[in-house]
Amino acid sequence: MSRVRIVTDSTAYLSEREVEENGIIVVPLVVNFRNESFKEGETYTNEEFYQLLRGGGVPTTSQPSAGDFVEAYQRIAEPGAEIISIHLSAGISGTFNSAKTAAGMLPELDVTVYDSLVTSSGQAFLVREAARMAAEGASKDDILTVISVMRHHLRILFMVDTLEYLHRGGRIGGAQALLGTLLQIKPILYVKGEIGVFEKVRTRPKALAKIVDELVNFCTEKPVEKLRVAVIHVDTPDKARDLAALIEEKFPGLPVQIDSVGPVIGSHVGPGTLGVAFTVVP
Incomplete structure (x- = not known):
């Protein structure tokens, strides 16, 4: 297992296969719709959700709690492990701040929370490259350098x-x-x-x-x-x-x-x- 572990959130929209094969931890955001709350990626497929949405109603969304991130980080907190946590833009969601809060609650862990400045496919580009480099044994600093160049051009x-x-x-x-x-x-x-x-x-x-x-x-x-x-x-x-x-x-x-x-x-x-x-x- 790589010394560097990658965490992201559900708005990167990675496939289950990508997540499993690359050991990526995904922390889901929450959708609130028609008196129901569910974690993104659970309960409904995209197609099922949009069929409901076209039928009317105003959904709202909420970021994961700091506790959700604490649980995720602790789950992969092996001796010597370093964590890069890549998330959708702090300018459109509080997810990044929740992850930062969680990292601050775990001073014994080496967690770098990274703002992708984007979401969806753009965020996924950074997560995939980070996971690929981590699997090849790259250092945390080298991974951050590469994804920062990618983010600049993104x-x-x-x-x-x-x-x-x-x-x-x-x-x-x-x-x-x-x-x-x-x-x-x-x-x-x-x-x-x-x-x-x-x-x-x-x-x-x-x-x-x-x-x-x-x-x-x-x-x-x-x-x-x-x-x-x-x-x-x-x-x-x-x-x-x-x-x-x-x-x-x-x-x-x-x-x-x-x-x-x-x-x-x-x-x-x-x-x-x-x-x-x-x-x-x-």
Whole structure:
């Protein structure tokens, strides 16, 4: 077993196989919906949850408690072990702060809590690389150096069907939501620390074309094997496959992962959300 252990939260949306094969510990966030609370990744599949969401109701989400992280860290607290705990952006969730609090409660353990500044596929890129390096025996400092370079280059660009979910969840200002509704603007949004507007366009096809252009500009002249690209979607798998095929056509040999976003992030951006995450490994 590697001396460095990797912890993350459920919004990285890793597969069960990835988690098991790489010894990653996942601490789930919680969804509160229709008088029911459940841990993300349990109770409902993504498809089942979004079917319920389309039927009406306003879900809320909450971060894991510090106690949840204490339990996770203690579970892997072997002699000499070092822990890197990688989480969704502190600008959109209190998860990072819960993990920091937990680490402070365990001074006998070597825990580094790391803010990915993003979520979903972007967060997963960092977790996967950290786990890969840990399995190969890399030091904690070397792992942190590499994922920090990846984080620097990391971009997530996406578009939503409606700004309603972001507005009511408090993740975007009311004026922005109203503007988009009144003018039928389809803004391209980004995540880097917080959610913001990258560019305002009038139609969904134009927004998609701009996102692809940004990706092409980033990928050009970079070694394919060093690129990490994923298509992110919320309950729109057909459009995600079409977008992935378009990207692969432009960059033959580039593997493009298709990631379904789960209930926690999906509750805040809404069904129909589509985007891309990309970075490069140094």
